Amino acid sequence: MNNASDRRDSVEAPITEVCVVSGKERCPQGFKLLGETEDGKDGDLWTDKFFGKKVTRYICFNRAYANVGGNVLADVALLGERDIVPTGYSQITATADTGEVALKKRILCIKMLPRNMTDSAICDIKLLAKTKRPPPGFTFVGEVNSISVSYKMGPVQRTPGPGRPAPGPPQMSRQQSQPLTEQPVPASPSYAPDVQRQYHTLPADIHRQRADVIPLTRQMSTVKIATAVDGIPFEINKKLGADSIKDFSLPEMQYQTEQEIENKYKYDFTAERTAAARIPPNF
Incomplete structure (x- = not known):
């Protein structure tokens, strides 16, 4: 960095892009490569060899600080292969350079938000191999290939919204004018x-x-609108009148024991069992 302003931007600026590459030499231009851990180990996130060929995976990220109108990195998550990706997160499933599988047995997920919708965003990512405890001010994300991943949050510089024009005199319609x-x-x-x-x-x-x-x-305002029910008389059915129910009396309820009810309403399904017995077993 050439001056204090550049140093401040490189540390405090929110991260706007994250990717995984297959080799250190394949880091995109303008991105920062996490090629080594903070304690001096290789930052390779692949867990083992593949058909005798050394396979490597490295995280890269970018801080497009001049792009004040874009998205910023709000969260990072490391999930298992069978875990459900949370709502609002996107998966980094392939390498940016070769399109191969990004990580083995793990899924790297990121959550991006518009800059003007959040007050803080992730401004730095670190890898640790010997010690699993994140540095001061960093939050632990997860572990891949015995390497722990952690991030640091920082403030987001809001973009001033477009100013609204001052309201002018009310416009009269053609009819009013x-x-x-x-x-x-x-x-x-x-x-x-x-x-x-x-x-x-x-x-x-x-x-x-x-x-x-x-x-x-x-x-x-007094025009009457005809409807489909006009002219149809509405009256109570004569069967429901007072004369039809004046002689009505509630029948006397006869008490029955449980055995009496069982004997009266019992049904043994004899006909159904007899019919079923006549059906061939392989029908």
């Missing part, structure tokens, strides 16, 4: 409320000029 004496009175009943509302807001002298509106709106 024309003289009221030149406006035709609507003839359709669907416009009656608008005509009525306009009439009540006119000055007194205009009321006199537009007196012809009154009988029109009153006439339209």
Whole structure:
């Protein structure tokens, strides 16, 4: 870094991109490679060899500090292969350079948020091999290939939103800008409320000029709309009248023992068992 401002940006700027590559030399331009742990071990996250060929995986991240309108890294998670990815998270399943599987038996998930929707974001990621305790100010994420991953949160510089123009004078519609004496009175009943509302807001002298509106709106407000049930009489069924139930009496309930009820309503399914016995077993 050339100056204190660059050093401050490189440490405090939120991370905006994360990827996994298959080799140290394949780190994208502008990204920071986590090629080694903080205690001097190789930062390879692959767990073993594959068909005798050494397979390596390394995490890279980028801080696009000038891109103040983009997304920032809000969270990182390491899940098992059968774990459910939380809502709002995306998986890094393939390497950015070769498209191969990113991690073995583990899934790296990240959560991105628009810069203006969060006050803090992840600004640094560290790897540790000898000690599993994260550095001061860092949060432990998980462990891959005996390497622990942790991150540090930092403040997010908000982007000023676009200013809203000052409200101007209310614009008059074409109907309002024309003289009221030149406006035709609507003839359709669907416009009656608008005509009525306009009439009540006119000055007194205009009321006199537009007196012809009154009988029109009153006439339209009293129009009866025919319905499908018009002319159908509604009355109570004579069977439900008082004369039909005046001699009604509640029947006397006869007490029965449990055995009496069993004897009266017992059903042994003899017919069904007999019919089933006549069906061949292989039918």
